[in-house]
Amino acid sequence: MASIREVAKAAGVSVGSISRYLNGQQLKATNMEKIKKAIDDLGYQENIIAKGLKNNKSFSVGLLMNNISSRLSMDIVSSIEEVMENAGYSILLSGFEGSPERAVNKIDYLISHAVDGLIIFEADKSWPGMAKLANVKVPVISLNNPSDLPNVDTVLVDDRGSVRRLISHLIAQGHHHIGIITAPQSDYTARERLAGVHEAVRDHPDVKVSTFYGDYSRPSGFEGAQQLINRHIDALFVCNFNMSLGALEYCNRAGVRIDQDLSFSHFDYLDEMSNLISNRLVIQQPAKEIGGMCAERLLDRINHQAKDVGSTFIFDNLIVGLGDDQNAINKPKIITKS
Amino acid sequence: MASIREVAKAAGVSVGSISRYLNGQQLKATNMEKIKKAIDDLGYQENIIAKGLKNNKSFSVGLLMNNISSRLSMDIVSSIEEVMENAGYSILLSGFEGSPERAVNKIDYLISHAVDGLIIFEADKSWPGMAKLANVKVPVISLNNPSDLPNVDTVLVDDRGSVRRLISHLIAQGHHHIGIITAPQSDYTARERLAGVHEAVRDHPDVKVSTFYGDYSRPSGFEGAQQLINRHIDALFVCNFNMSLGALEYCNRAGVRIDQDLSFSHFDYLDEMSNLISNRLVIQQPAKEIGGMCAERLLDRINHQAKDVGSTFIFDNLIVGLGDDQNAINKPKIITKS
DNA sequence: CTGAAAGCGCTTACAG
DNA sequence: CTGAAAGCGCTTACAG
Structure with a gap:
């Protein structure tokens, strides 16, 4: 790896000139040509790490996720990565697999790697140690879980309303009899979704709800569908994509035809x-x-010290089959901390 | 962010001593105590980036993926991340979404970020520009696609054989009549899987194969199942998980009962x-x-200049329903370049 | 426009 | 065991 110094020697100019050239400043035309040639000859590639040392930037952001291998996580990662990479930032990916202690440790870990910002996906503010996020010097965004911290923005989806x-x-x-397969109530998102069910039936005493508590796995979706269908539900709602696959498997195996025999609705990724x-x-x-919102907001805060730090951005889901406007979900409600 | 210099001042020792302390060397007991106290007081956190500048390491590895949001990708990422993070390395994640040009550009991008090693998932050696991997100074591993380059190790799965x-x-x-839903033949993996089908039927002229070319999407699995079942196949094999979900949807909708009416087999993620x-x-x-193999091999090459650079490691799949030995897949065949 | 120099946070021979 | 100093690859006032 040739350094800026070697390029300077080859081009017969000072290292300062190379640096300026690399950063797009105008130099004397002949010098620019010499530098260009030297760079090509030596196959020089800039070292972003060293660049960052001086101005205390690493051009990387940390992405800390509850469960890297969930279906939603991948879409989130991929949309964040796209925005960030276009802006010249790389993503440091880290997972904590549902463990609060690991989440807290990995925050330190990412800070050590000198990230310029941090996105935290599905970590609960109530976990011991999470409060130290308040001391993090770089911008932080909490995705899918609310945060009270004044230096943390929050991006949420209105699952309860949907x-x-x-x-x-x-x-x-x-x-009249709706079966629900829900996820563990220790998770904020799962609580919100179940709360949405209860809000809907509150004024309908004639409607019966049967709930099965799954664990996100397909087998639990399978078993949930089995138990609920045996209780003669006429509609099934599955609060999680993976469990809905298990429920679908059960329907197939039991010869229950969706739409004809049973109304089936669920969270999904449509492609x-x-x-x-x-x-x-x-x-x-x-x-x-x-994902895009998180990335853009983070870049804003990194580069322009954005206003209203600590705001909450709430997106709507799209409900396919209800004639929702695809474009509506692009405009989040914004709640600014007063 | 307190620096080593401030800690040194607070502790009344030199910066060299702080550095040595941080790296686990033995100092005079009283000094160690003073340093420890200073670190706690100032909330010092080491800057791994700066640390790396000196010894030309960044303690990060690049992970370049074809399609971040595929189901397999996420399991791969998560297993690599686990091994790497235990070793103190972070993962720089980057996706090229099937575009050869992006893949090539992002290699440079990751090198600029001074990664200590590179794992490339599903990039084809024949793409224009991929040959420059030969000039990369850090260890490189190609996952799921073979590479001829002498400095690149390859990790493969024997999909064809499975x-x-x-x-x-x-x-x-x-x-007697087997339907196949396959993925685009531009991809190495897809070609291998289809080749496996053809190898199996070669000596069975009485067996008919009907093939549908899907595009990895669920709708294409749905349509493939529809077309093939209309041609009266008695077994269906889907070469990709996502398409198998579409096929499952079709079976449900058409009232085709899997196992009873149709033998259904496919790639899957079982949980x-x-x-x-x-x-x-x-x-x-x-x-x-x-994923674990990639990570460990990469660490080996980063830290110990491993022997037999350029080797290929071939894993078996587990076929559920054939009584495979779960443990067998843990032992890859190793082909060392001669 | 450009060179020489100081400095980002750290490590590591080299003396003591 | 420990301090002073040089240096990793880069940037950026400061002079000229």
């Missing part, structure tokens, strides 16, 4: 599947939008 | 689903194993 809307629709369609399953209500999370 | 074995089993069971779908043949990729 589920309420979906269940209300099922009730309006005349369903144009929507036209094939148009009789079905599907909640589609705006993964790309929230 | 598919051959699976299809042979279907034939032995008496199936203990295997006991629920035990009549079905499922190819499970050793994502954790290949």
Whole structure:
């Protein structure tokens, strides 16, 4: 790896000139040519790490995730990566697999790696040690879980509202016994989704709800569908994509035909599947939008000391089958801390 | 962010002593105590970036992926991350979304970020510009695609052999018309899987194969299942997880009962689903194993200048339903370049 | 426009 | 055991 010094020698100019050239300043035309040639000859590649040392930047941001291998995580990572990389930043990816202690340790770890900003996906503010985020000097954004800290922005999706809307629709369609497969209530998102169900049925004493508590796995979706269908539900709502696959497997195996025998709705990732399953209500999370929002907000805070630090941005889900406006989810509600 | 210099001042020792302390050397006991106190008081956190400048290490490795949001990618990322992070390395994640030009550019990008090593997932050696990998000074590992370069190790899975074995089993069971939903043949992995099918039927002129070319999407799996089932296949094999979900959707919608009406086999990610779908043949990729192998091999090459650079490591898949030995996949075949 | 010099946070021979 | 100094690859006032 040739350094700036070697390039300077080869070009017959000072290292300062090389640096200026690399940063787009105008130099004497003949010098610029000599430098260009030297760079090509030596195959010089700049060292962004060294560059950052001087101005205390690393051009990298930390992305700390609860569970790297969840379906939603991947879409989030990929949308964040796209925005960040266009801006010349790289992503330091780290997972804590549901463990609060690991989450807290990895915050230090990423800080040690001198990240310029931090996005934390699905970490709960109540975990012991999370409060130290308040002392982090770089911008922090909490994704999918609220945070009270004054230096932390929050990006959320209104899962509660979406589920309420979906269940209300099922009730309006005349369903009387709705089965719910939910995720562990230790998770904020899972609580919100179940709360949406309860809000929807509150004023409908004639509607019965049966709930199965799954663990995010496909087998638990399978078992949940089995138990609930045996209790003669007329509609099934699955609060998580992976579990919905298990439920689908059960339906196939038991010969339960979706739409005909049972109304089936769930969270999903559509990739144009929507036209094939148009009789079905599907909640589609705006993964790309929230990821992009996080990335852009973080860049804003890194580069321009954005105003209203500590704001919350709330996105809507798209409910396929309810005639939602695809574009609506692009405009988050913004709540500014007063 | 307090620096080593401030700690030195607070502790009344030289910066060299702080550095030595941080790196685990023995100092005079009283000094160690003073340093420890100073570090705690100032909330000092080491700057790994600066540390690396001196010894030309960044304690980060680049992970360049074809498609970050594929199901397999995330399992790979997560297993690599686990090994790397235990060794004190962070992961710089980058995606090229199937675009050869982006892949080539991002190699430079990661090198600029001074990674200590590089793992490239599903990039084809034949792409223009990929040859420059030969000039990369840090260790490189190619995952899921072979590489001829002398400085590049390769980690592969024997998809061809697994598919051959699976299809042979279907034939032995008496199936005569096998439907295949395959992925675009521009991808190495897709070609290998289809080659496995053809190897299996080569000696069975009585067996008919019908092939549908999908595009990895669920809708294409749906459509493939529809077309093939209309051609009266008695077994269906789907070469990709996502497309198998679409096929499953079609079966449900068309009232085709898997196992009873149609033998259904495919690539999958099981999370203990295997006991629920035990009549079905499922190819499970050793994502954790290949990811871990990549990470460990890379660390080996970074830290010990490993022997036999340029080797190929080939793992087996596990075929659920064929009584495979779970442990067998942990031992890759190793081909050393002569 | 450009060179010489100081400095970013750290490490590591070299003396003592 | 420990301090002073040089240096990793770069940037940036400061002079000229």
